[in-house]
Amino acid sequence: MPKTGMEPLRRRALIDATISAIGARGSLDVTMSEIAGRAGVSSALAHHYFGAKDELLQATMRHILAELALDARAALGAASSPRERVLAVIAVNFSDKQFSAATIAAWLAFYVEAQRSPELRRLLRVYARRLHANLMSGLAALLPRPDAEQAAEAIAALIDGLYIRRALMDGVPDADTAIALLHDYLNTKLSTGSR
Amino acid sequence: MPKTGMEPLRRRALIDATISAIGARGSLDVTMSEIAGRAGVSSALAHHYFGAKDELLQATMRHILAELALDARAALGAASSPRERVLAVIAVNFSDKQFSAATIAAWLAFYVEAQRSPELRRLLRVYARRLHANLMSGLAALLPRPDAEQAAEAIAALIDGLYIRRALMDGVPDADTAIALLHDYLNTKLSTGSR
Amino acid sequence: MPKTGMEPLRRRALIDATISAIGARGSLDVTMSEIAGRAGVSSALAHHYFGAKDELLQATMRHILAELALDARAALGAASSPRERVLAVIAVNFSDKQFSAATIAAWLAFYVEAQRSPELRRLLRVYARRLHANLMSGLAALLPRPDAEQAAEAIAALIDGLYIRRALMDGVPDADTAIALLHDYLNTKLSTGSR
């Protein structure tokens, strides 16, 4: 009698293993064997569940985006003012869970890989649009429309830029400084161009 | 008298080919044959001049950084005020030459690879320090020290972030919007916290 | 239940193929593909089981030495006098199994390669020490200590020298003449310097 119901467990284990493998290697240049090994299964099983490496990578990115979306939704739900909404989005992106070395490495790697994979590019666009919408859900009430748009873009760019810089140049990511910088930007922007 | 003097030409051609190959592929996952082919030579010749793939990649990055440093120096030389110095640095990073698809792809790829290659990491640090210094050479006269430092970091992060976003999500990089966003940041920052 | 238990079979087949390939080529300058082909598998599988070429070569030498040691032990076990012990050691080295063209070629090749590979050198030293010990286990009872030592060295050198000469210069190895020569040496030595 074969064990049943293993599929979701294995899929999840393989996705987690993919993230940690990417984190350890620092790039998507990770072998299926490495991933499978970290998940404690054979590489054949990884193929069994995901078909091909690309699909595993896509599933992994989808997982990361889903987690981020979930966290964002929760944080936004707890926000009681437009300003708090923006702060919440920022906070989520630099939470311990999201701003970890492995996740950051995965982000970067996916950004690079997106140039080759239309599917990954599509996923990144979805994420970008969602981030933009989340930010606008707060900024729209605080700034005139064009200013709000630009601020949303700036914040998004700052987040990405800080990810890169913190992760690759300083070794240990420092979330507090990053958040402080974003808060400062937001404050300056609001005090100058507020409605 | 043997045919001589090919070396610098070939090295340059191979470095250019590396950039364009990375631009085309979108990652450092480029074969020596691909690079050599674009340079119009055999892969054996690439090895002859650079020894190993890693060294070619490093030489390529060194070339990109050197070009950027040269452009920055020239732009800073023409600037006649602190504010113009900052604008000059921004302008250089989004000039047609630097903000091209291939070069951006190379940047990203190098960022990722830097996690594995200490030498590339070292080069990126040099670049980061130089960018910071260039920005501070203007900002220091415009803002109090801690504010200037933070502004320099924000601008650097914005540059990197905009590189990523423009390059990977929108397809065609739009330098003007990016520059406008940075100018806006600078103006807001200066009008609020100026000395 | 996966197909299993192939590993020892393949390893053995690859080692045998290595010996025969070296025998055919006459040197260690054998490609992995050649070896794998003789074993009826892909070169990738050879790497799968042995990691790198060097390890396969070392495993092959270890195998040859182990076989020789086994044969020697058996022959010595059947010897009932000191003199017979010495004759047994000689007989083993020129038995059909050991004195075959392929094995001799492998020996020579390993001798040469030993200059570059510390591991192979170590293995050869082990073999030399064992041969010396085996010879001394007989000679010690027949000759005064220093004479016995020298005789052991001479016999070892004669064996190696005859291997080279028979294998490389005459084409077909002639074990009988070689053995006769060694017997003659032993007889002369014993009749002169016996206790």
Next chain:
Amino acid sequence: MPKTGMEPLRRRALIDATISAIGARGSLDVTMSEIAGRAGVSSALAHHYFGAKDELLQATMRHILAELALDARAALGAASSPRERVLAVIAVNFSDKQFSAATIAAWLAFYVEAQRSPELRRLLRVYARRLHANLMSGLAALLPRPDAEQAAEAIAALIDGLYIRRALMDGVPDADTAIALLHDYLNTKLSTGSR
């Protein structure tokens, strides 16, 4: 006005470089560039003078054999008795010049290579015949014909065997011990089977 008369100098330098390169590497697995570099010329020049690598190797071996033959002739010329002739042959083979690490490595390497190259095999046969003749020129007067033949073979085998053993297993070749061993063999043989 091109320099003339360089050919013999270059050829000799390249042959010397070949020997030292083989000595350093420990095998014939030496690149043309390595050899040319040691000779202080370009690899293209080595091809210019020798055509192909094989021919350079053959020329090198011919050189070694010629030197050995020359030394042997000189030593034999100074010998005033049959016994001294045999001792002279032995002495030459273990002279500092012949028994050096590089030359020994070359010998071994050539032995191995001879299995593949008919020309090298031919050269080795010439050497073997000459050695045999030289030894017989002394032994024939000291022992009955069949005994003399066998003694000559034994001495030749001992020389080769000692070359291998001294060179590859002990690190530093010890000529004295080797000579002593051969002298002992000769003395025992003569005292037993003398006419």
Next chain:
DNA sequence: AATGAATGAGCCTTCATTCAT
């Protein structure tokens, strides 16, 4: 459900060799 076995394809790298100058 899970895996050991096996391979084809591809990449980096080395090297002997050629050629124009």
Next chain:
DNA sequence: AATGAATGAAGGCTCATTCAT
């Protein structure tokens, strides 16, 4: 006489992927 330039060929090795069990 001599060499820098250049390449084709080949080898070791890796890895995603398939398959039988």
